[in-house]
Every structure is written in structure tokens, then in C-alpha cells.
Amino acid sequence: MSIIKLPYGKDFMEANIPDSRLNAVLESNMHYYKPKKSQEELVVEALENPIGTPRLKDIAVGKNKIIIIASDHTRPVPSKVIMPLMLEEIRRGNPNAEITILISTGCHRGTTKEELISKFGPKIVEEENIYVHDCLDESMLVKIGTLPSGGDLIINKLAVDADLLISEGFIEPHFFAGYSGGRKSVLPGIASRTTVMYNHNAEFIASDYARAGVIEGNPLHKDMLYAARAARLDFIVNVVINAQKEVVYAVAGDVDLAHIEGRNFLNSQCKVQSVPADIAISTNGGYPLDQNIYQGVKGMTAAEATVKEGGVIIMLAKSNDGHGGEQFYKTFQETEDLSKLMEGILATPREKTIPDQWETQILVRILLKNKVIYISDTSDEMIQDMHMIPAHSIEEALEKANEILGNKDGKITVVSDGVSMIVE
Known part of the structure; x- marks a missing residue:
């Protein structure tokens, strides 16, 4: 037995x-993968060695309004580890930056204060400006273009008005987008319901390429990456986590190039x-x-x-x-x-x-x-x-x-x- x-x-x-x-x-294999560095060290190393971009502290220089897109209560992103290090890196380059953490709820319900505290810890919730995205709040939504598929690309106004847009997240297999993380911070993360609906249409979901681990030919991914570029998502910090929701790998930098690096690591551990x-x-x-x-x-x-x-x-x-x-x-x-x-x-x-x-x-x-x-x-x-x-x-x-x-x-x-x- x-x-x-x-x-x-x-x-x-x-x-x-x-x-x-x-x-x-x-x-x-992620359950058995043992990194040689601590969670914090892995994230710091990623921040110090970004893929395809300068360091975040250098990008932040001269940027007044900085928006950090963060996941909501439905995602086990270890934000208590990632967010303080991102904030520190930004303020190292721009101590006076006006920073807002934008919670990417997509079409989920709003994240509660208690859930924010559980996610970030009380210090960040008390000291930082946090805004929870609402995909139905027309007063906070702006059209910035048209998706490759033909749908309207409408996203949160805070992101559009930002001098610098960055995000944190995690990379795992996703059952129709191929993988989570990276470009998904924008679409569906901070998009309008109209945009999310169009991207998640029946034709795309029925595609043989809309499966876990598939990017090439995936119509949803194509729209998502376009949306991230159009929104000027200039820098990401994404991690891979184990069953204990601990960081075992981290990447930072360009929304696509860094994500590819993270996907490659994930594939080496989780394909069965x-x-x-x-x-x-x-x-x-x-x-x-x-x-x-x-x-x-x-x-x-x-x-x-x-x-x-x-x-x-x-x-x-x-x-x-x-x-x-x-x-x-x-x-x-x-x-x-x-x-x-x-x-x-x-x-x-x-x-x-x-x-x-x-x-x-x-x-x-x-x-x-x-x-x-x-x-x-x-x-x-x-x-x-x-x-x-x-x-x-x-x-x-x-x-x-x-x-x-x-x-x-x-x-x-x-x-x-x-x-x-x-x-x-």
C-alpha cells in the first residue's frame, strides 16, 4: 500500500x-530542487544582473511616477521577499520617486486589506501607496491601442500615466496562456473586462496551442505580449517557486527576454x-x-x-x-x-x-x-x-x-x- x-x-x-x-x-523536480542561495539572495542577484535591460536603479533615475504591478490574493507570489528588494532598488536610484503598487486583479474580486497584509506584511501596507485594480471602473481605464487579434486594448490609467511601469510575479505552467508571469501582469492583470473578454475568446481557448507549456503559436500569448509592450512594461522581476511557495529561481529585466529565461529553467524542472x-x-x-x-x-x-x-x-x-x-x-x-x-x-x-x-x-x-x-x-x-x-x-x-x-x-x-x- x-x-x-x-x-x-x-x-x-x-x-x-x-x-x-x-x-x-x-x-x-521543483519539489527536490535546492538552490544554493537564500530567497533574498536569488532576487538580489537577479536585480543586479537583469536580462536585456539596465539595472532597475538606473532605469528609475528621473522617473517621478513609478507603478509596480503586483499579483493579487489568488497567486502565491512571495511578495514579502520580492517587493521590499524592488522598492529598495528603485529608491537606490531615485529616493524621491512617487511609487504606487497596483494590484493586478484581472477580473477577480478586489483584494482585501487583510489579504494585502498577508501578502506584503504590515509595513508595506501601512507605508506604501497601494491601489487595487477594478476591471469595471471606467473612470480608471484608458484605451491605448488595438490587439493583434483586433480587440480594444484598454488598461488601468495609473499604468498609462506612469513614467516607469514595472512588475513582480511568478512563472508557472498556465493551462491556456502557456505560462503565468511576465506579460500577464498587464493582460489580464490590469486590463479592462472588455479586453480580457476579447482575449479569452472561445476560438483562442479551443486552439491546440492554448495549452500549458506552449508559447509558439499560442494566440492568447501573442495578444498578451503585445499588450505588455504597448503599456511600456519596462522591467519585470519574476520568480519560480517550490511547493512551499519559496523562491528557488529568479529573473529580472525585459518582459519577454527575462520571462524566456525563467521558462527555460521551469521547463527543466517541471515537464513530465x-x-x-x-x-x-x-x-x-x-x-x-x-x-x-x-x-x-x-x-x-x-x-x-x-x-x-x-x-x-x-x-x-x-x-x-x-x-x-x-x-x-x-x-x-x-x-x-x-x-x-x-x-x-x-x-x-x-x-x-x-x-x-x-x-x-x-x-x-x-x-x-x-x-x-x-x-x-x-x-x-x-x-x-x-x-x-x-x-x-x-x-x-x-x-x-x-x-x-x-x-x-x-x-x-x-x-x-x-x-x-x-x-x-
């Missing part, structure tokens, strides 16, 4: 799987080969990425890449915040026929994309091929409304999976952290 600990919220669940059924446990199985168990890596069902879809895509068609996906995501998207939830709640739902989504013009359509599209894609058993702390009714099967333990989920498959001997592949790996 193999006992496997899987992240769930801020804790773990144990899976007890007979050795005869266990195909493989897919893990990122799929091991097809009747049952695939996946997670979202625990808190803060498994707070709702919406985010949980990401971890399902890793299981999708290794489960046999007609098999069962068991997804662990605490989902203590519920569904994570009202329209996302209602679409499933009001739908009986998933095939017709998919037909409707694929027929939707780019400019008619609605909130959360992309997440709906990906979940429907998965559900049309596989049954999904969803382990969470949210209500069974909500899970059932979303055409999934509720469970509250791995043992219960496996029993239900056995019933669906009609046998107790189905092979199982475990994806220990579905958002930190590229399953090929």
Missing part, C-alpha cells in the same frame, strides 16, 4: 492506494511524461490556488492530460470560497446538455465573450470526456450543479470511481500538483 500526501488548502490529505493499482506519481490511467488524481497545490472551483479547473487539465478518455478524474481543491465566479456557476447550474453548451460557446464571436466563458469551455471539454469527482469543503449541491460528483475524502472518491468504472482494479496516476507541472 502506498501512502501519498496531497496538498489540500493549508493542510494535506492522504491517499492510500494499493501498489497493484498505482501507475505512477507524477511530481515536479503522462502515464495513461483509468483514474487520475490531481490537486491545485493547496492554498491559495485551491480556494474555489474556478481555480480548480487548472489542476484538472493536468489530470486530463494523463487520464484515459472515459476514465475518472479525482480533483482535490478545498474551494472554501465556493464556485469563484457567479456566471461560471450559473452557466452549469442552468445547463442540462453539456454538448449543446459547448456548441454554443464555440459559436460565440470574439467580441461577445462573456465572463468566465473560457473556464466554462475548458471544464466542459473535460466533462465531455471524463467523469470528475470533486473533493472539497463546499456544498455537495454546488458540485452537483456543476455536473461533477461530490466527495469529501480520497477514500470516498475512489469508491465512487470504482463504481463508475465497474471494477476495483482500475489503474491510478497521481498528479501531485496539477498547476506546477506540464504533463506531456
